[in-house]
Amino acid sequence: MLEIKNLHAAVDGVAILKGIDLTINAGEVHAIMGPNGSGKSTLAQVLAGHPAYEVTEGSVTYEGRDLLGLEPEERACAGVFLAFQYPVEIHGITNAYFLRAAINAKRKCQDLEELDPIDFMEMLEEKLDVIGWTDSLMERPVNHGFSGGEKKRNEILQMAVLEPKLAVLDETDSGLDIDALKAVADAVNKLRSPDNASLVVTHYQRLLNFIVPDFVHVLARGRIAKSGGKELALELESKGYDWIKEPAGV
Amino acid sequence: MTSSVEHHVSQPYKYGWTTEVESDRVPAGLNEDIIRLISQKKEEPEWLLEWRLKAFRNWLKLTEPSWANVEYEPVDYQAISYYAAPKKEKKLESLDEVDPKVLETFNKLGIPLEEQKRLAGVAVDAVFDSVSVATTFKEKLAEHGVIFLPFSEAVKQHPDLVREYLGSVVPATDNFFAALNSAVFTDGSFVYVPKGVRCPMELSTYFRINAAATGQFERTLIVADEGAYVSYLEGCSAPMRDENQLHAAVVELVAMKDAEIKYSTVQNWYPGDENGKGGIYNFVTKRGDCRGNNAKISWTQVETGSAITWKYPSCLLTGDNTVGEFYSVAVTNNHQQADTGTKMIHIGKNTRSTIVSKGISAGKSQNTYRGQVKIMKRAEGARNFSQCDSMLIGDKCGAHTFPYIDVRNSSAIMEHEATTSKIGEDQIFYCQQRGLSAEDAVSMIVNGFCKEVFRELPMEFAVEAQNLLGISLEGSVG
Numbered sequence: 001m002l003e004i005k006n007l008h009a010a011v012d013g014v015a016i017l018k019g020i021d022l023t024i025n026a027g028e029v030h031a032i033m034g035p036n037g038s039g040k041s042t043l044a045q046v047l048a049g050h051p052a053y054e055v056t057e058g059s060v061t062y063e064g065r066d067l068l069g070l071e072p073e074e075r076a077c078a079g080v081f082l083a084f085q086y087p088v089e090i091h092g093i094t095n096a097y098f099l100r101a102a103i104n105a106k107r108k109c110q111d112l113e114e115l116d117p118i119d120f121m122e123m124l125e126e127k128l129d130v131i132g133w134t135d136s137l138m139e140r141p142v143n144h145g146f147s148g149g150e151k152k153r154n155e156i157l158q159m160a161v162l163e164p165k166l167a168v169l170d171e172t173d174s175g176l177d178i179d180a181l182k183a184v185a186d187a188v189n190k191l192r193s194p195d196n197a198s199l200v201v202t203h204y205q206r207l208l209n210f211i212v213p214d215f216v217h218v219l220a221r222g223r224i225a226k227s228g229g230k231e232l233a234l235e236l237e238s239k240g241y242d243w244i245k246e247p248a249g250v
Numbered sequence: 251m252t253s254s255v256e257h258h259v260s261q262p263y264k265y266g267w268t269t270e271v272e273s274d275r276v277p278a279g280l281n282e283d284i285i286r287l288i289s290q291k292k293e294e295p296e297w298l299l300e301w302r303l304k305a306f307r308n309w310l311k312l313t314e315p316s317w318a319n320v321e322y323e324p325v326d327y328q329a330i331s332y333y334a335a336p337k338k339e340k341k342l343e344s345l346d347e348v349d350p351k352v353l354e355t356f357n358k359l360g361i362p363l364e365e366q367k368r369l370a371g372v373a374v375d376a377v378f379d380s381v382s383v384a385t386t387f388k389e390k391l392a393e394h395g396v397i398f399l400p401f402s403e404a405v406k407q408h409p410d411l412v413r414e415y416l417g418s419v420v421p422a423t424d425n426f427f428a429a430l431n432s433a434v435f436t437d438g439s440f441v442y443v444p445k446g447v448r449c450p451m452e453l454s455t456y457f458r459i460n461a462a463a464t465g466q467f468e469r470t471l472i473v474a475d476e477g478a479y480v481s482y483l484e485g486c487s488a489p490m491r492d493e494n495q496l497h498a499a500v501v502e503l504v505a506m507k508d509a510e511i512k513y514s515t516v517q518n519w520y521p522g523d524e525n526g527k528g529g530i531y532n533f534v535t536k537r538g539d540c541r542g543n544n545a546k547i548s549w550t551q552v553e554t555g556s557a558i559t560w561k562y563p564s565c566l567l568t569g570d571n572t573v574g575e576f577y578s579v580a581v582t583n584n585h586q587q588a589d590t591g592t593k594m595i596h597i598g599k600n601t602r603s604t605i606v607s608k609g610i611s612a613g614k615s616q617n618t619y620r621g622q623v624k625i626m627k628r629a630e631g632a633r634n635f636s637q638c639d640s641m642l643i644g645d646k647c648g649a650h651t652f653p654y655i656d657v658r659n660s661s662a663i664m665e666h667e668a669t670t671s672k673i674g675e676d677q678i679f680y681c682q683q684r685g686l687s688a689e690d691a692v693s694m695i696v697n698g699f700c701k702e703v704f705r706e707l708p709m710e711f712a713v714e715a716q717n718l719l720g721i722s723l724e725g726s727v728g
């Protein structure tokens with residue numbers, strides 16, 4: 001589904017990613033861990049197409065297409081979703097309106113009819129029900145004044161509504177209470193299917209008790225320093241990152 | 251008109267098209283002889299000529315205001331021709347004869363074909379000959395006793411009415427630009443709605459663009475007599491032919507007891523190119539007087555054009571229980587400068603005013619809100635609510651807010667809210683990641699930001715205003 005080859009990326013002329021190789025097949029969940037500043041968010045942003053990040057070398061193929069050649073919104077339409085580490089606030093539009101615009105943008109590229117506000121609300125109620133949340137945040141401006149945890153929850157709600165093929169979650173578990181954490185895990189697990197895949201960036205092995213990954217990768221200084229199964233997360237939890245010195249070449 | 255001005259205005263401008271017309275114009279320059287000549291060409295009565303001359307003599311004593319937060323090359327008032335009227339008449343038979351570029355703009359603005367026919371017919375038709383369209387409405391209006399005429403016609407047909415109200419809200423000596431306008435105004439609109447009449451339709455300058463475009467100094471006077479109601483739409487988001495660089499209009503509104511006037515503007519003049527060359531200098535004086543008790547005046551404006559906008563639609567709340575409202579969206583992009591806002595002068599008892607101002611700045615533009623709320627001594631129980639929101643798109647533009655408050659009666663209740671928000675790369679990217687294009691993202695955010703104002707516009711106008719906003723901000727991101 002996703003094939004990253006020798007990916008190098010820079011921001012403001014500073015090289016951050018220095019040769020990432022990673023293959024994710026449909027049906028798999030991959031976890032990425034690694035110290036602060038190692039490039040996890042950078043990788044996520046590059047996959048989503050943030051204009052501030054410049055790809056200097058390498059390639060990314062998504063479902064046989066050159067992902068890097070697509071505009072960010074084309075990637076979204078193709079089913080790539082990024083739950084942001086720091087979701088931005090947008091004043092002036094309600095969360096509900098924004099969500100409807102997003103789902104309709106997606107439906108448009110699938111050649112489906114737009115959802116009118118009534119159908120949309122119905123669908124939204126359903127999703128909220130499944131996640132077990134109330135819609136108290138729906139009429140507030142997007143992320144405006146939301147608590148840290150509410151912002152993360154909101155990302156997950158968007159994911160649940162948009163039903164991506166490839167979900168990239170950047171530290172969505174940080175700052176969540178235990179119930180919300182389970183809800184996030186539930187939402188990700190619901191998306192799990194032979195056709196979908198997820199890339200979960202986290203600092204905490206705790207999340208991986210709920211979302212059991214097929215693979216765990218450690219990112220250090222812009223490279224994947226170590227890869228393994230779910231046990232690797234446990235090992236990292238007890239030993240920290242120090243023992244992983246140089247990239248092992250996966 | 252200097253050739254350089256013509257050159258500027260004929261630069262590629264999305265809404266603009268120029269048509270070669272032979273015109274009848276007076277020589278450049280401004281003096282008493284020119285004013286006499288204009289008055290004579292317009293076959294005006296003596297009192298009006300005297301009124302003009304008095305305004306001119308006053309103008310000579312006034313200095314151009316410099317307090318606004320705008321910068322521009324000094325205007326050479328002697329280099330301008332103060333009267334130009336098209337000589338030849340020409341009538342377009344069908345839509346096929348309309349410039350395809352004009353149609354393209356209509357399409358872009360999302361105006362349906364029938365409407366296009368009407369507008370194209372009107373806009374183009376009206377520049378040369380507006381008889382056909384105007385008459386149909388004239389009859390319907392006459393049934394209700396509503397007078398809606400080009401200003402110069404009104405002077406001929408209803409001299410007493412014009413004389414009674416002209417300059418009664420904006421005196422000829424009011425300010426530099428108002429005085430200039432009073433001296434040389436060429437045409438404009440006159441509306442009178444008699445007692446107890448609810449004007450049966452929205453009045454608009456759509457079908458009388460001729461008068462608006464030939465003169466750079468229009469004069470609009472709207473009177474709603476006791477218990478009357480009128481909604482007036484000014485300007486139009488369709489292409490306007492305006493070869494003048496300086497535009498100094500005056501609008502006066504008079505609302506008598508229990509009357510209501512709603513005045514909406516969508517202003518979209520040539521803003522200059524992306525390097526800040528050319529464009530219209532828009533120095534407008536707009537003021538309404540709620541003269542009788544319980545009168546209401548509501549200004550709604552969407553300003554997206556002009557290189558420089560200097561404009562403060564204001565309300566004199568003279569009668570008791572009168573209401574003044576100001577809803578404004580001012581958009582600046584590239585090198586545009588706007589200094590706009592309102593004045594609410596509370597004179598009568600229990601007067602109320604509401605100000606909602608939304609300033610959007612993009613590119614290298616500067617957007618200033620300047621508002622004054624004045625509560626006079628005898629204005630017992632006055633209330634004002636002001637909300638000034640600014641939105642910055644990118645990081646090279648500026649937004650400035652100057653609220654002036656002057657309260658001389660302690661019973662007044664004043665509320666003021668202000669916010670500033672930003673649309674940056676991260677907001678746009680966030681929307682893109684959710685599947686929206688950068689353009690759609692900006693338009694969604696901006697329209698959300700403006701919705702309290704758009705809500706006040708008549709339906710079709712609101713749709714046009716939304717589309718316009720999109721076009722004005724095109725290319726301001728990414």
Ligand SMILES: Nc1ncnc2c1ncn2[C@@H]1O[C@H](COP(=O)(O)OP(=O)(O)OP(=O)(O)O)[C@@H](O)[C@H]1O
Pocket residue numbers: 011012014016034035036037038039040041042043085
């Ligand atoms: N504009 C910039 N100029 C220079 N360096 C930058 C810039 N933006 C980010 N970086 C650096 O890039 C590196 C990788 O950042 P990134 O956000 O990808 O780390 P991360 O692995 O997600 O860390 P965390 O676990 O703290 O979220 C950091 O060292 C960061 O300081």
Ligand SMILES: [Mg+2]
Pocket residue numbers: 040041042085170171
């Ligand atoms: Mg990060």
